[in-house]
Amino acid sequence: MKQLVVYSSQGGNTKKLAEELFKQLPEENKDIAPVAEAPDPSGYDVVCVGFWLKGGEPDPAAQAYLRKCKSGKVFLFATHGAAPGSTAAARGMNAARELVDGATIIGTFSCQGEVPEKVIQTAANKDPQPPWLKDAASAKGHPDGTDFMNLSEALAKAGLKPKPEPPKGSVVTGDHAM
Ligand SMILES: Cc1cc2nc3c(=O)[nH]c(=O)nc-3n(C[C@H](O)[C@H](O)[C@H](O)COP(=O)(O)O)c2cc1C
Secondary structure (H helix, E strand, O other): OOEEEEEOOOOOHHHHHHHHHHHHOOOOOEEEEEHHHOOOHHHOOEEEEEEEEEOOEEOHHHHHHHHOOOOOEEEEEEEEOOOOOOHHHHHHHHHHHHHOOOOEEEEEEEEEOOOOHHHHHHHHOOOOOOOOHHHHHHHOOOOOHHHHHHHHHHHHHOOOOOOOOOOOOOOOOHHHOO
């Protein structure tokens, strides 16, 4: 099973998430590359593609790579200024899904990524202001340790790593149940 992590990152947030994802993959036969240097996805069984949201969509470099994913399995991950679970975040992920034609999407994960102050100011001067602007302040410090734990769960759900063991003593079933 050959796995590849590809990421597009302007400010470093998605790169940070990609490096953590790469670290968490138990597979030994794995590669990681920024999108500009990424190998063709067809040589891999699983490709994890990371992007950041720009204007509500995956950034253009990631879009081009997503279009190349025509076989095998794909795991999508992203960072954005929008709050987790927001409509803006969900729309961005859906836009990425639609770009993948042929490959099977086995899972997705996204979290906030810190937005530089200058970017926040530029967005604030726009009319209308982008929908993610109101959430941008809460993106400070992300991705963080909690995001990495949530990423771990998403990877397990996608079958890319073993499911975590439940804490000992938390559930008693079968013959031992009282
Ligand atoms: C030009 C620009 C446009 C952006 N547009 C969006 C957007 O549409 N939705 C959103 O949630 N965040 C938006 N953001 C915030 C980034 O997606 C977020 O900070 C992300 O973590 C950046 O990733 P990176 O550090 O890997 O480049 C935008 C940021 C920039 C610089």
